[in-house]
Amino acid sequence: MSEKKIIEKQKEALINTRNFIKGHNLKNPLTGKIWKLLNDENSQSKISDEDSLKLKDNWSKDLIGELQRELVNYQLYQMKLGNPPKLFEVIKEVFNEINNKNIVYNLLDVGCTSGYYFEIINFYFPNIFKYNGCDYNPESIKLAKKYYPNINFFVDDLTNLSTDSNEYDITFLSGVIEHVPEYTKGLNELCRITKKYIVLHRIWLQDGPTTSTKGTQFFVPVIRNHYNKKTFFDILEKQSFVPVWSSNIYDGNCKTYLLKKI
Numbered sequence: 474m475s476e477k478k479i480i481e482k483q484k485e486a487l488i489n490t491r492n493f494i495k496g497h498n499l500k501n502p503l504t505g506k507i508w509k510l511l512n513d514e515n516s517q518s519k520i521s522d523e524d525s526l527k528l529k530d531n532w533s534k535d536l537i538g539e540l541q542r543e544l545v546n547y548q549l550y551q552m553k554l555g556n557p558p559k560l561f562e563v564i565k566e567v568f569n570e571i572n573n574k575n576i577v578y579n580l581l582d583v584g585c586t587s588g589y590y591f592e593i594i595n596f597y598f599p600n601i602f603k604y605n606g607c608d609y610n611p612e613s614i615k616l617a618k619k620y621y622p623n624i625n626f627f628v629d630d631l632t633n634l635s636t637d638s639n640e641y642d643i644t645f646l647s648g649v650i651e652h653v654p655e656y657t658k659g660l661n662e663l664c665r666i667t668k669k670y671i672v673l674h675r676i677w678l679q680d681g682p683t684t685s686t687k688g689t690q691f692f693v694p695v696i697r698n699h700y701n702k703k704t705f706f707d708i709l710e711k712q713s714f715v716p717v718w719s720s721n722i723y724d725g726n727c728k729t730y731l732l733k734k735i
Contacts, residue, residue: 474692474694479692479693480536482513482692483536483537483540483691483692484536486510486511486512486540486691486692487536487539487540487543489510490507490510490511490540490543491543493506493507493510494507494543494547499547499550499551500554503547504544504547504548504558507543507544507547508544511540511541511543511544511691512689512690512691512692513689513692515688515689515690516688517686517687517688517697518686518687518688519684519685519686519687536612536691537586537610537612537613537690537691537693538586538587538608538610538612538613538616538617539587539612539616540691541586541587541691542586542587542589542616542620545587545589548561549589549592549593552593552596553596560674560675561593563674563720563729564590564593564594564597564674565597566720566729567672567674567718567720567729567731568594568597568598568601568602568672570717570718570731571643571670571672571731572598572601574601577600577601577602577603578601578602578603578642578643578669578670579603579605579640579641579642579643580594580602580603580604580605580641580642580643580644580645581605581606581607581636581640581641581643581644581645581666582604582605582606582607582645582646582647583607583608583629583631583634583644583645583646583649583663584607584608584609584631584646584647584648584649585606585607585608585613585617585626586608586610586613586616586617587613587616587617587620588606588616588617588618588620588621588624588626589620590604590606590645590647591604591606591621591624592621602643604624605624605625605626605627605641606624606625606626606627607626607627607628607629607634607636608626608628608629609628609629609630609631610628611628614626614627614628631646631649631650631653631659631662631663632653632655632658632659632662633658633662634662634663634665634666636666637666638665638666639665639666639667639668640666640668641666641667641668642667642668642669642670643667643669643670643671643672644663644666644667644670644671644672645671645672645674646663646671646672646673646674646676647674647675648674648675648676650673650676650698650700651676651677651697651698651699651700652695652696652697652698653698654685654696654698656698656700657708660705660708660709660712661708661712664709664712664713664714665712667714667734668734669733669734670731670732670733670734671709671714671731671732672729672730672731672732673729673730673731673732674729675727675729676700676727676728676729676730677699677700677727677728678699678700678701678702678705678728679699679700679701679702680701680702681701682701683698683699683700683701683704683705684698684699685697685698686699709732713734713735714732714733714734714735715732715733715735716730716731716732717731717732717733718730718731719731
């Protein structure tokens with residue numbers, strides 16, 4: 474599909490989703506229906522490492538942040554009603570493992586899109602974590618600054634971070650590393666800038682070999698890696714980070730992991 478056609482589909486989906494939300498009671502369960510309006514069928518096919526590199530920059534397409542935000546706004550509303558999606562509840566669980574009321578931790582959300590995890594983390598832990606966010610999509614960073622004008626957001630790439638070594642107490646990735654072709658480089662960069670804890674949220678690890686597939690998200694072709702668990706954690710352990718906590722499975726084989734620097 475041409476880039477022009479993708480943008481046309483994204484714009485149409487944005488209009489249809491907003492009209493759908495306006496016409497429904499937001500107290501009702503709508504997550505699945507909203508998701509279907511924002512995405513196509515997303516059929517998966519295996520892809521080579523060489524071809525996956527060609528898709529590296531696709532997450533920087535302009536409208537991805539806006540499309541994602543339509544679903545996020547509904548989920549944030551549900552959270553404030555006391556009915557958060559499980560993936561938000563897990564945030565409370567993992568940050569409970571870190572929380573020390575006597576310390577304000579400096580945190581970087583890598584691949585933050587529109588910065589909504591600032592709102593989630595502060596809903597459960599007001600003023601405990603000093604949130605910062607970066608994303609390699611400039612349009613997403615513009616959107617994040619629009620929603621949260623007083624927060625430090627900046628454009629950066631996980632595989633080549635401009636941040637100084639050990640600058641952040643905590644780094645946080647949600648649904649990011651599976652879309653990174655050069656994931657070893659990305660993990661090493663993450664370890665380099667992190668002083669204490671890494672939170673990997675919504676990640677798929679498996680006992681079998683690492684697999685790479687091509688699919689779509691928000692109508693854009695993207696890669697999705699499912700990593701061999703041992704190989705993945707070996708990369709992190711070489712940089713002195715070891716897993717100390719993991720969530721229950723809440724979405725297929727998708728879990729959340731907390732790693733600590735030793």
